[in-house]
Amino acid sequence: MTTNEDATVGAQFGRAAASEKVDEAVMELRNVHVFYGDYEAVREVNMPIASREITAFIGPSGCGKTTLLRSFNRMNDLIPGARVAGEVLYHGVDIYSSDVDPIEVRRRIGMVFQKPNPFPKSIYDNIAYGPRVLGEKKANLDEIVERSLVRAALWEEVKDKLDTSGMALSGGQQQRLCIARCIAVNPDVILMDEPCASLDPIATAKIEDLMHELAAEYTIVIVTHNMQQAARVSDRTAFFTADVDAKGVRHGRLVEFGPTQDIFMSPKDSRTEGYISGRFG
Amino acid sequence: MSAVFTPIGEQVKQDLQDTGPPLQDRSFRWVLFGALSVGIITLAALLIFVFLEGYPRLTPTLWQNMPSIRFPEKAGAQSAIMGSIWVIVTTAVICLPVGIMAAIYLEEYADPTKRFNKLIEINIQNLAAVPSIVYGILGLGVIARALALGQTVITAALTLSLLVLPVVIISSREAIRAVPQSIRAGSLALGATQWQTISRQVMPAAVPGIATGAILALSRAIGEAAPLLLLGAVTFITFNPDGLMSSYTVMPIQIYNWISQSREEFQVLAAALCIILLGILLVMNAFAIYLRNRFQRRW
Numbered sequence: 060m061t062t063n064e065d066a067t068v069g070a071q072f073g074r075a076a077a078s079e080k081v082d083e084a085v086m087e088l089r090n091v092h093v094f095y096g097d098y099e100a101v102r103e104v105n106m107p108i109a110s111r112e113i114t115a116f117i118g119p120s121g122c123g124k125t126t127l128l129r130s131f132n133r134m135n136d137l138i139p140g141a142r143v144a145g146e147v148l149y150h151g152v153d154i155y156s157s158d159v160d161p162i163e164v165r166r167r168i169g170m171v172f173q174k175p176n177p178f179p180k181s182i183y184d185n186i187a188y189g190p191r192v193l194g195e196k197k198a199n200l201d202e203i204v205e206r207s208l209v210r211a212a213l214w215e216e217v218k219d220k221l222d223t224s225g226m227a228l229s230g231g232q233q234q235r236l237c238i239a240r241c242i243a244v245n246p247d248v249i250l251m252d253e254p255c256a257s258l259d260p261i262a263t264a265k266i267e268d269l270m271h272e273l274a275a276e277y278t279i280v281i282v283t284h285n286m287q288q289a290a291r292v293s294d295r296t297a298f299f300t301a302d303v304d305a306k307g308v309r310h311g312r313l314v315e316f317g318p319t320q321d322i323f324m325s326p327k328d329s330r331t332e333g334y335i336s337g338r339f340g
Numbered sequence: 341m342s343a344v345f346t347p348i349g350e351q352v353k354q355d356l357q358d359t360g361p362p363l364q365d366r367s368f369r370w371v372l373f374g375a376l377s378v379g380i381i382t383l384a385a386l387l388i389f390v391f392l393e394g395y396p397r398l399t400p401t402l403w404q405n406m407p408s409i410r411f412p413e414k415a416g417a418q419s420a421i422m423g424s425i426w427v428i429v430t431t432a433v434i435c436l437p438v439g440i441m442a443a444i445y446l447e448e449y450a451d452p453t454k455r456f457n458k459l460i461e462i463n464i465q466n467l468a469a470v471p472s473i474v475y476g477i478l479g480l481g482v483i484a485r486a487l488a489l490g491q492t493v494i495t496a497a498l499t500l501s502l503l504v505l506p507v508v509i510i511s512s513r514e515a516i517r518a519v520p521q522s523i524r525a526g527s528l529a530l531g532a533t534q535w536q537t538i539s540r541q542v543m544p545a546a547v548p549g550i551a552t553g554a555i556l557a558l559s560r561a562i563g564e565a566a567p568l569l570l571l572g573a574v575t576f577i578t579f580n581p582d583g584l585m586s587s588y589t590v591m592p593i594q595i596y597n598w599i600s601q602s603r604e605e606f607q608v609l610a611a612a613l614c615i616i617l618l619g620i621l622l623v624m625n626a627f628a629i630y631l632r633n634r635f636q637r638r639w
């Protein structure tokens with residue numbers, strides 16, 4: 060691909076080109092494998108997650124993007140039989156080491172799910188829930204709720220109906236509510252698993268704008284199906300694919316990781332190039 | 341301007357012609373309706389019969405006076421009504437917390453692949469099918485005699501608790517299981533502990549379902565006579581219970597007592613008390629249905 064000078068493709072990138080090397084990492088995966096029972100869903104991933112940047116995971120369905128993302132904040136612990144081998148370092152601490160409390164990990168590394176999952180409570184209580192379980196004083200809640208909703212670009216739409224159910228909002232609003240809920244506990248890293256998968260283009264555009272805003276303060280990892288979205292929102296992109304081994308079993312693998320513009324414009328691996336030119340160019 | 345259609349219009353019209361549901365459909369519908377009618381007709385006949393028989397005696401004396409086997413015209417069932425209330429409230433206080441906690445354990449904590457938990461699960465299913473008289477024998481042998489609690493309200497309540505516990509556990513588990521996994525994941529991802537997730541998200545969402553199951557279980561307990569026959573409720577009681585260690589009688593037993601009298605007037609009294617018992621059951625079930633509809637949630 061020699062489209063480097065092509066202005067129309069260049070225009071599809073939403074972020075300034077990232078440096079070749081990650082200067083400051085918040086997390087790092089070292090030789091990470093994820094298993095469901097005996098099945099090795101993700102094989103040997105090594106990569107850093109850069110601080111205050113947006114890292115996108117792309118790749119075909121079933122290549123283990125969700126599985127890997129869930130190992131970043133020990134959500135895999137909830138699936139019976141799921142197991143992580145290797146090291147998932149967070150500021151140098153292996154979050155799977157036996158003396159680490161998964162509750163503390165999840166407080167610092169928040170997650171937004173593919174399908175919006177507001178609690179069956181009021182909008183206010185949806186946001187206040189996280190701070191409340193962490194023991195926040197009642198007097199501070201109003202302010203936290205407002206601040207979180209403002210940052211999630213939802214405040215103007217809901218400020219007059221904070222006591223209506225979060226489940227009565229539209230899909231796009233529900234997803235922003237979930238992002239606000241996540242911000243309310245002031246995490247360090249936000250993991251997003253295809254946050255726009257069930258949203259229309261307008262709602263999607265709102266969430267993407269929001270991600271740009273949030274990247275100033277948070278480190279974000281986003282799984283996306285949508286190549287254009289990865290190009291629009293991310294600083295770095297990791298391309299995954301599923302290899303078939305000798306026994307015919309599929310294992311997810313990291314093929315290529317680098318600054319988004321490099322991955323899209325001059326991929327080093329032929330599989331990345333094939334996937335991107337097939338779905339992007 | 342009207343459109344010009346392609347020439348196959350006549351054929352389409354024929355194909356789309358509604359000729360009513362096929363015969364098989366119609367006949368099957370009648371069979372199903374017939375099956376339903378058996379239940380409804382039986383219930384209606386029962387209600388009508390009881391009403392006609394007992395209505396004349398449905399007077400305030402019935403709940404104001406104490407039972408008597410000599411003066412049917414003055415006899416009432418206050419001790420039985422109060423006895424039933426004492427027993428059922430005590431049963432609720434004992435079996436609901438135990439049953440709901442057991443359900444939480446099984447749904448939220450127990451590893452379903454472990455042998456031990458599978459065994460518990462099968463046991464609970466089986467216990468729900470054990471005849472109530474067997475619980476009566478257990479209550480008599482263990483609670484009344486071995487624990488020496490005697491023939492008292494607490495013995496009856498403990499026995500009935502054991503009887504309906506499997507139903508409470510099973511229905512609570514279903515209500516807890518109906519809360520989607522995504523709610524738990526959402527809570528845990530915010531740094532909530534498992535207990536916070538259960539107590540602040542799962543349980544509030546499951547309460548309507550649990551309450552419905554609990555009421556249905558208790559309405560079964562309030563109508564039970566068999567196990568209590570063994571537990572001494574059958575003795576003739578002319579005072580209201582005044583505590584857990586008090587002797588007692590309950591409505592089904594009082595009905596049984598009166599029906600076994602030879603004089604016609606007592607049959608009428610029994611029917612009148614039946615109406616009250618049915619009324620209480622109806623109110624309990626209606627409340628359960630109300631709860632279910634009121635809080636029904638679509639995720």
Ligand SMILES: Nc1ncnc2c1ncn2[C@@H]1O[C@H](COP(=O)(O)OP(=O)(O)O)[C@@H](O)[C@H]1O
Nearest residue numbers: 095100119120121122123124125126127138311
């Ligand atoms: N809970 C689970 N138990 C067993 N296998 C799973 C589970 N979740 C996902 N998998 C398997 O792991 C592989 C990766 O899945 P996933 O991480 O969901 O892929 P992606 O998000 O890239 O589409 C797939 O083969 C999938 O079938």
Ligand SMILES: [Mg+2]
Nearest residue numbers: 124125126253
């Ligand atoms: Mg996925």
